[in-house]
Amino acid sequence: MAGLTLSHLYKRYENSGKKKKTVNDFAVKDLNLECEQGEFVAFLGPSGCGKTTTLRMIAGLEDITDGDIYIGDRRVNDLHPKDRHIGLAFEDYAMYPPLTVYDNVAFNLRAKGVDKAEIDRRVREIAPLMQIDDLLDKMPVKLSGGQKQRVNIARAIIREPELLLMDEPLSHLDGKARQAMRTEIKRMIHKIKCTTVYVTHDQLEAMSLADKIAVINFGVLQQYGTPAEVYDDPVNEFVASFIGDPPMNILETTTVKIDNDFFFTFQDSDLKIAVPKRYYSVVSDGFRCKMGVRPMDVLVGGADSQGTPEKITTFENLGDERRIGISVGESLLMLITADETRYRAGDIIKLEVRGDKTHLFDLETGARIKEK
Ligand SMILES: Nc1ncnc2c1ncn2[C@@H]1O[C@H](COP(=O)(O)OP(=O)(O)OP(=O)(O)O)[C@@H](O)[C@H]1O
Numbered sequence: 001m002a003g004l005t006l007s008h009l010y011k012r013y014e015n016s017g018k019k020k021k022t023v024n025d026f027a028v029k030d031l032n033l034e035c036e037q038g039e040f041v042a043f044l045g046p047s048g049c050g051k052t053t054t055l056r057m058i059a060g061l062e063d064i065t066d067g068d069i070y071i072g073d074r075r076v077n078d079l080h081p082k083d084r085h086i087g088l089a090f091e092d093y094a095m096y097p098p099l100t101v102y103d104n105v106a107f108n109l110r111a112k113g114v115d116k117a118e119i120d121r122r123v124r125e126i127a128p129l130m131q132i133d134d135l136l137d138k139m140p141v142k143l144s145g146g147q148k149q150r151v152n153i154a155r156a157i158i159r160e161p162e163l164l165l166m167d168e169p170l171s172h173l174d175g176k177a178r179q180a181m182r183t184e185i186k187r188m189i190h191k192i193k194c195t196t197v198y199v200t201h202d203q204l205e206a207m208s209l210a211d212k213i214a215v216i217n218f219g220v221l222q223q224y225g226t227p228a229e230v231y232d233d234p235v236n237e238f239v240a241s242f243i244g245d246p247p248m249n250i251l252e253t254t255t256v257k258i259d260n261d262f263f264f265t266f267q268d269s270d271l272k273i274a275v276p277k278r279y280y281s282v283v284s285d286g287f288r289c290k291m292g293v294r295p296m297d298v299l300v301g302g303a304d305s306q307g308t309p310e311k312i313t314t315f316e317n318l319g320d321e322r323r324i325g326i327s328v329g330e331s332l333l334m335l336i337t338a339d340e341t342r343y344r345a346g347d348i349i350k351l352e353v354r355g356d357k358t359h360l361f362d363l364e365t366g367a368r369i370k371e372k
Pocket residue numbers: 013014016019021027045046047048049050051052053054201
C-alpha cells in the first residue's frame with residue numbers, strides 16, 4: 001500500500017496582493033508521485049519551486065487547483081486537515097510559551113480529549129526517542145534551537161500520524177547543530193517508521209536523510225529517485241547541477257573527430273578529453289552539447305600521466321580535501337583531490353577526466369543525452 005500518492009496535482013495562485021503571480025502561473029504543475037508506506041521522501045529544489053505549496057496541499061492548508069491526493073488508500077482532497085491523520089513540523093517552532101515542554105507535547109492530545117493516563121504514557125514514550133526527557137519541565141524560552149526543534153517533532157509524532165510532514169525543520173539551526181539534528185532525525189525516523197515528507201532546499205540534507213528525493217524546479221517534478229539515482233543518473237542538467245557540492249562541472253563542448261576517435265573540445269581552451277566509446281553512437285564531428293563531470297571524477301595525473309597539462313587558476317585547501325580550479329575558456333573546471341601537494345595558482349598539472357563518468361546534455365533543453 002502506498003503511504004502517499006500525488007496524482008496530476010496542480011496549484012495555481014490567482015493574482016493576490018503583493019505576490020506577482022498571474023493566473024497562468026502554476027506554482028505546481030502536473031505533479032505525480034508515489035511514496036511507499038514508511039518511506040522518507042525529500043522534496044528538494046530552489047526557493048520558490050513549489051515545495052511548500054505541495055506540502056501545504058497535502059496537509060489540507062492550501063486548496064488544490066486540480067488533481068488528487070491519497071494518504072494510504074484514502075482520497076483526502078476534501079478532508080479537513082485534522083481528519084487527514086498527519087503530523088506537522090514546520091520551520092517555526094510554534095510552541096505555546098506559557099506551557100512547559102510536557103504540556104506543549106501533550107497539547108493536541110488533550111484538545112482531542114485523550115485521557116490523562118494515555119497522554120502521560122505517550123509523552124513518556126516519545127520523550128526518550130526525541131531525547132527530551134530532561135526537558136519536560138522546562139519552559140520553551142529556556143530551550144536551544146535544536147531542543148525546540150526536537151520538541152516540535154515530538155509534538156508532531158505524538159499523534160501517531162499516518163504521514164509526517166516536515167518543512168525545512170533545520171533551517172533555523174547553525175552548521176553543527178544542524179548536522180547533529182540531521183543525525184537525530186534519521187535515528188528517530190528509523191524507529192518510528194512513519195511515512196515522511198521532508199521539504200528542504202539543502203541537497204546534503206536530502207541526500208543524507210531520504211529514501212527517495214523528488215527534485216522540483218518551477219513547480220515541475222524533474223526526477224524522483226533514490227539519492228544514488230539522482231546523483232549518478234540525473235535526467236537533466238538541472239538535477240545534475242543541483243545535486244552535489246561542489247556542483248557538477250557543466251561545460252559547452254564541440255566534439256571533434258581525430259583519426260578514428262572523438263574528443264570533447266572547448267572554446268578558447270586547448271583542453272581535449274577523449275569521448276568515451278559508448279557515446280560514439282550519438283556524437284559526430286562538430287556535434288555540440290554540454291558535457292558534465294563531477295569534480296571528484298577529474299583527477300590530477302602523476303608524472304607519467306597521459307593527461308593534458310593545464311595551468312591551475314584557483315587552489316583552496318579545505319583540510320581534508322583540496323579544490324583546484326582550471327580555466328576552460330570562460331568557465332572554471334573544478335576538481336577535488338586528496339593529493340597533499342600545496343599547489344599554487346599558475347602551477348601546471350596533468351588533468352585526467354574519467355570519461356566513464358561524463359554526462360552529455362542537450363544544449364537547448366538541458367535534457368540528458370544517453371548513449372543509444
Ligand atoms: N499565497 C500565495 N499567493 C500567490 N503566490 C504564492 C503564494 N504562496 C506561494 N506563492 C508562489 O508560489 C510559488 C511556489 O512557492 P513555494 O512557497 O511553494 O516555494 P518553495 O519551493 O517552498 O520555496 P521556499 O523554499 O522559498 O519556501 C512561488 O512562486 C511563490 O511566490
